[in-house]
Amino acid sequence: MATISLNHYLIVGAVLFCTGLFTMMTKRNAIGILIGVELVLNSVNVNLIAFDRYLGPNRMDGQLMALFVIVLAAAEAALAVGICINLYKNVATVDVDRATSLRG
Amino acid sequence: MPYANDVNNDLFLNRMIFNAMANSTHRTRAEGLGLRDAALIRCAQTFDHSRRLKPAAQGRAKIFPALDCLRWLNPVVGLVCLAVLVVWGPGASSVAAADTLASDVAGVTQAVPGGVLEALLFYLVAGTTVISSLGVCIAKNIVRMAVWLFVALGSVALLYLLLAANFLGAIQLLVYSGGTLVLLIFGIMLTSKSPWVRFEPHRLELLGAAVICGALLVGLCAALTGTTWHGMEEVMPGTSVAALGRRLLTVYLVPFEVAGVLLMIVMVGAAHLARQEK
């Protein structure tokens, strides 16, 4: 236990992933779902950086991938918040179950 | 001279009811309230001068009167805890220097990483991460969720620091906690009708999601522990920002440029989405 190995970090990543998934599945508020997505992305980042530290000597691939993930997550959040505001504008709620106007 | 501003309260009440009818039909329908109810609620909110104030320390002061004056210690404790985390987090990145020094003096000194301290820090930070991520999925109030997410993001940044990825840790703080999260909170403020808005999921939904996620977690952990990772034993020294940047602009130049273009597109798209309809 005293030595922290790769698996320790990966388990933290797994917990982050599962809680993020749970959040995405149970929340009906669009922004709540977005929060779940952020958790999932963070779990991916933790994994990437842990792999980079333990498995990829001096290659920095994991860190760079994580950097791109952070950039994409920021972009995604900006866009998603814009969509949420638009949703609120059109159907007056951010409850995703009520946004059914495109359903066939 | 028009006595236009001499509006008495009755008129004002009528007016508010009318306003509520005119402006908030969608809201009242969503909340299942009558129009007059909605108007009265709004009036009550408006005229609620007598917001009661309670002393925060009252209940506690009766039990532990001595504790009350220790309030000034709170920031001390908080600051020290966080400082401890941050101080020894980046410290791990200087492993290389410490290692060379240690070898110079015949291995008498002992580097912190790999030691008890690092393990302790890891469990502290990982525990915070896990608790806060659980907080995100348990919290019902959307603002509480955002605050838990904030804690989760901060502790993930500390994990990065423990993993000697200083740059990523700092970027996580800068972009995620400072930018993305504020954006999310902004979205929450713009779209929630009140701070206490809740959308309750069904019990069965909760159960199903819990089962699926629990099974996934167990499966993932089993798979992780069962795997042998190659090169697992060696701990690499922290990478420098210069090396990171050099690699980003040589090997990863194309993705870097593509990310730039993507950000541009997103900026235009977000501006288009959120613009005021004319």
Add this chain to the structure above:
Amino acid sequence: MTQISVPWQPTQPVRYGLLSRPIVGVAVFIYRMAAPFVRRFPGPILIGAVVGVCLIVWLHALTYAYVDARILGAASVSADPAAAISWTSPGTWGLPPSTVAALIESAGGPAAAWSSILGYLLWPLQFSLTRDLLGLGGLFGLFNLIPIYTIWWERKVAGRIQSRLGPMRVGGWHGWSQSVADGIKLILKEDLIPDGADRILFRAAPYFALVPAGLAFLALPFGAAYVFRELDVALVFILGVLGIEVVGIIMAGWASNNKWSVYGAMREACQMVSYEIPMGMALLIPVVSVGSLSLSVIGEAQSEGWFSWLVFSNPFTFVAFVAYFIASLASCKRAPFDLPEAESELVAGFHTEYSGLRWAFFFFAEYAVMFIVGGLASILFLGGWNSPFPASWGASWSDGILMQGLKGLVFNGPIWFVAKCVFFLYVQIWLRWTLPRIRIDQVLYACVQVLLPLTMLLLLGNTLWVWASMSDSPAWAGVDRIVTYGLGLIGLAFALMFPAIAAYGFYFRRRLVGNLVQDAMPGS
């Protein structure tokens, strides 16, 4: 007897417990002991305290470097100052005292004669734990002192600007302990939470604002060897940490259950998110010029005196300095960007419902952040801890430790850094008591349509300039030199303008205020 109905429940007064009385008692005792001396010798005590603190920390840092160099035998320390600028090297548990003594003896020199004593004296200093705890203690003290005395100073400056005196009573000499007294008052004040507030978030919010401001000090170098934790990404770290302060403020506004507070929080979110971008862009410009994100390296790159300061490096850095300063005003919500707490519009903005110590935390955070953004400005643009004098006057690693201490104090030590920070604090205070507040649409206009394109162009221009300077063309080197000296002279003119204006104001003060004021001033 008629029962008078009150809309709130009558509450029992909070009784303060056993410990608060001794705490206040000790504070009052110390105050009574100190006050007569301060009243009698204010100037020497003030100067002595500042110089003494700087000397102590500077010698501390040098001693650590000495211990590392001599005992741990790292040759790189003495050879390359930039490599040894962290005053704590983490990860060492230390040697036994006998080994230390033996090492000192083997190193030779005058210290060898005292090796046994020095061994025991220096032994505790090897622990990274000891050093970190000492450093944390020092930084915590600094973190408390800076807001307390900046607030006092702000009140004095505001008073002088407004032709009054400011605090004059508490402590005797110019109300030097006014802020201390206020602090004691705020600690003892009743802590109210509105009925409909989200109690947990309401109580947590001040810490979310306060702690980031404290964390930023961990990576802020006060001198070449005086930084608590040398980070290779110190700049990004500090920016990120300052960025999360906004979360505390949004939480405070949101949890207060007050519409004015929500307005304050919304404005803060809006302002911070938008101004972080031009601020970061402006900060990237010196980073490009030096080629490092480490504040210590950037500071050391400007050690050659006035003309080596990055602000005079080229026209782009010169303008970027101004752009950064404006953006930093917005990011620490000082006037004219103090919209989140605009008292004439939003009663008190996000801290409308706060009282007592929690309220004080927001101000601690605000003033600490003021110091930090001033510190960033001085490190990145104005030479950090380096004096405007040539580098040959400063301390070098070949000097003896005492000489290093002395030179480092006078020529390139923390005292210069603190002086520059104090200058920036003064400018922020000065602007606050001079300018009106701008409107939120003007704030965003200034960011998105003025500062953002400006800083983008500056970044591009500076990059091209640096690129051109990398070629070894003598013609370009000449142009570079001429531009640098020209900008340096402009800056010198600006720098001399301040004392000149102050002197003018001082000598013509009667004429400036008019003939009647003299009789109306108290004490005349």
Add this chain to the structure above:
Amino acid sequence: MHQAISTVNPMADTTIEFEAAPDVLIDLDRSEQGDLRTEEMLINMGPQHPSTHGVLRIVLRTDGEMVLEAIPHIGYLHRCAEKIGENLPPYQYIPYTDRMDYLAGMNNNQGFALAVEKLKGIEVPARAQAIRVIFAELNRIASHLVSLGTYGLDMGAFTPFLYCFREREMILDLFEAACGARLTYSYLTIGGTTQDLPEGWVERCREFLDYFEPKITDYNNLLSFNHIFVKRTGRVGVISLEDAIAFGLTGPVLRASGIRWDLRKIMPYDGYEKYEFDVPIGQAGGTREIPHGIEVGDCWSRYYVRVLEMTQSIRIVRQAMDQLPSGDFVAPKVKNLKLPDDEVYVEVENPRGQLGFYVRGDGSAIPSRVKARGPSFCNLSITSHICRNIMLADVPAIIGSIDVVMGEVDR
């Protein structure tokens, strides 16, 4: 509801066509369809709010930072000032007039004294008239100083406030020297003043004016022409001349909309016709005196008209002191305290506009009706008309530029 009224502007000799004030109660729903449907909030500004100048309460309907409408609510400082006037002899009522517009007590005293003098046919001596003019104009300066200072405060500039109050204190010193009071003077009374000027007062006043005149340039440099201040107040809360007349606005608020209407010029009282002075009005920006971005009738114009009026008041005070006649400071006391069975209505130019007193006697010593027409009250009535679809930060700008004193609004 809408009827065309035409009136003749006596100064410019032009005819202005305008409609009656639109009834603010008619068009209730002004939210534009298709807006970003964010939460609309009803929010109380006041009665305890730093920039509502006392106890004004404004209910704002806001959408984010936009204020969709603002409804002023008054009455928190109602003290039955008019009813008290129907229970006291006029001499004893003078102190109550001080407490209406407590920033311009002298002007209030003057208005009520003029009304009673007209009712009883009292002839005021020339010296008393000159003293009244001096004190009315000094009080106008003092009142404008408060207005200027607090307006800076509303805009977030703290320092001009203290400068203005420093100078105002000196005026109050002069008042104290003359009558012993600093706020509620009761100095200008029926038939003249309560006492003569003390020895050396005129010299002190001259000294003050010499000191004060260059200070106005300081205010202009510090606040009036400050770029941020101009941006904050220019083109904000524009009141058109038609609206101004329709809502019965008077004083600097009316003059800022571009009409030279000043009772001191049009119906001079207390010998104002003897003094030379200009009536400043609001002007469009872009000239040498007025910065860019200023419209006639906006907040900056209202503010700047007050600044210019201070200079004119200094001119009047100087002339009045130069021509100060000797003689009695009060008309000889009349034995008959009874008021004739008649009614009068007298208006004077207050710092805030036209203050009118209606007094009706019924043959006894106590008037049977006293009614005041307060300029603040009438000026305030336009608030909800111009506070539509503006930013939240413009509300203090508009309220401050209208310069209300709630003591007079609520009476």
